[in-house]
Amino acid sequence: MKLVRYGKAGSEKPGLIDSQGKIRDLSDHVSDIAGAVLAPAALKKLAKLDPASLPVVRGNPRIGPCVAGTGKFICIGLNYSDHAAETGMAVPPEPVIFMKATSAIVGPNDDLLIPRGSKKTDWEVELGVVIGKTAKYVSEADALNYVAGYCTVHDVSERAFQTERSGQWTKGKSCDTFGPTGPWLVTKDEVKDPQNLAMWLKVNGKTMQDGSTKTMVYGAAFLVSYLSQFMSLQPGDIISTGTPPGVGMGMKPPLYLKAGDVVELGVEGLGSQRQEVKADI
Structure with a gap:
């Protein structure tokens, strides 16, 4: 479904x-x-x-975030070997975990707002894993039994806030509108292999990211199991599993979003998103 x-x-x-x-x-x-x-x-x-x-919904309504009541929006950093290479960072021996504020969550086609003072707002297409039942100390073999389904996530990032202003990455990941999810939640029975999904992202019609979940270092089942050793995962929690290469900070010279840009992105079988970039005034 x-x-x-x-x-x-x-x-x-x-x-x-x-x-x-x-x-x-x-x-x-x-x-x-x-x-x-x-x-x-x-x-x-x-x-x-x-x-x-069921009644047909008429017209062209706004599409909201695909899941409501998300308690934790957990992100995994440097989880694609080819993305780690483009950033000049080593693949971590264990998953890098950071939180994205749930107030960042918006619909897949809502406006993307560049925060005040931002000069390095960047894009990241990601596979989202949505938890369906409470997971605590689960094994990797059993982990996907706790997953309701998957969705497309745009992990928008302000790189200066993230890496140049000390502290943790969260401040560069949690600005309002920095977490578009959806357009829909695809139940896991329709996703034969979450580790074999094409993913892409375009800015103003130009392809920037063209990757696959095949190059994830730590797969979805491992991540659910791993995270459940440190915290219980609850229904509606979202795990955003990392991004393939092609982000703005990895380009030479780096390229970042500006007001007036249009970002389009998608994950195979999980639907696409489109955001108009505007200044948050």
Whole structure:
């Protein structure tokens, strides 16, 4: 299934995408795409619904973040060997973990706001892993049983805030609008191999990133297991698993986003995003 949230920011409704790409309203069956709705039994119940029996959503509504109530937005740094090489950094012996503020989460096509004082706002297309049930001390072999599904994530980064202003990376990762997710949550049964998905990103129509989850150092199952050793993972938590090469800071000379730019990105089978870049005034 492809589960979606649509409508004005803060008042999104739950839906699913039918075989013709139309949004079907799920409001009579669930209150939102969040919490217990992401559990395996609940997803199986939704999968039994006949999409044709659900109301068609008319018009072209805004698409919201694909999951509501995210408690933790966990990101993995330097998780692609080819991306680590372009940044001049070594592949870490264990995953680099940092948090992105949940207030950064927006819809996949909402405006991307460059924060005040920013000169190095950068792009990163990533595979998002959405937790479906509480995971604590789980094995790698069992880890994907705790996953509800996958989504496209744009891990927007302000590099000067991230690396030049001391402290942790979080301050360069958490600005408002720096976490577009969606357009939909694709349940794991539709993703045969999360470690074999093409991913891409364009700025103003020019391809900047053209990679694959094949080059991830630490795969989705490992990351769920690894993180669960340090903290419990809860339904709705998102793990953003790192980016392939082609980010702005890796170019010579570096290239960063500016007001007026348009960013488009996507992950194979998980849908695409489009953001217009504007100054946050």
